[in-house]
Amino acid sequence: MARIKDVALAAGVSTATVSRVLSGSGPVRKELRDKVLETVAALGYRPNLAARRLRSSRTETIGLIVSDVRNPFFTNISRAVEDMAYQQGMRVMLCNSDEDPKKEALYLGLMEDENVCGVIFSPTLGTARQFDATAYPFPVVMIDRPVAVGAVDAVVLDNRAAARALVDHLVAQGYRHIGGIFGSASGTGLARREGFHQALQQYGLTGSSQLLAPTVAAAQQEIERWLASPNRPEALLVSNGLFLLGALQAVRAAGLSIPEDVALVGFDDDPWTALVEPGLTVIAQPTYEIGRTAMELLLQRRESPERPVRVIELAGTLIKRGSSRMLTTA
DSSP states (O other), X not given: OOOHHHHHHXXXXXXXXXXHHHHTOSOOOHHHHHHHHHHHHHHTOOOOHHHHHHHOSSOSEEEEEESOTXXXXXXXXXXXXXXXXXXXXXXXXXXEOTTOHHHHHHHHHHHHHTTOSEXXXXXXXXXXXXXXXXXXXXXXXXXXXXXXXXXXXXEEEOHHHHHHHHHHHHHHTTOOOEEEEEESSSHHHHHHHHHHHHHHHHTTOOOOEEEEOSSHHHHHHHHHHHHTSTTOOSEEEESSHHHHHHHHHHHHHTTOOTTTTOEEEEEOOOGGGGTSSSOOEEEEOOHHHHHHHHHHHHHHHHHOTTSOOOEEEEOOEEEOOGGXXXXXXX
């Protein structure tokens, strides 16, 4: 079994450099860091975690609490967190909250019992509004769902700008009567709804919107009701991948065509959105980058507890497909 000395010798660096790379405990040039990690992989080196725990009161376990592990958005983030944790010789404890504040509280307590060294967390709206970082002995980084400014480190999408980009696109395609469906369980849905209405106001348009529980069934039921109305929207904007699926099912159940009868755009570039006919116009979120950046913030906070809080907003990418083709008039 390879030892840390073997890694250092093969990489041509000191054992202290190898230790800093694996623990994230100090500055190391990117070239050296990459070389050490390549050597670790080639030799199959595994850090002696038990010995490390004896030397430190901190564990090498990261807690990851997500809202729905089945949602591809959180699956991709989880992959990024696990990849970085592996590189650091750390483990990930994954918990699924089901958008349930009681489960969130339970799992935060479990993280405390397990003496994790930090938690990455996507909170419900209620938990985010009352979250107190000082109540926990470990650092917390929020993902996707923001909390009060300055409370904790966070990595989020620029949700208002992303929603405005979708409205801009629809208006440029000739759509004026636009309806929006947004998630009610998190600040993310509220921010996207705000951006939606900001964009409509900019164009002198009015549009209806609804806040719903973030499920396929909720979106399908509400959109079926909209589509049955004589004043149905020309275009639908929905705020997550689950809503996109529900909207697509509602349109098909109504016997309507996209975009001839109603255009459809939304968030999350899940693989199926490019495979349906027509492909769906979406905002692609940088999910892997969100997870990777969250881990970087957590490691930095672990080593420098007093540093200023950072909230990093990442940009989404508008992917235009057939579901929002230009509206034609007779």
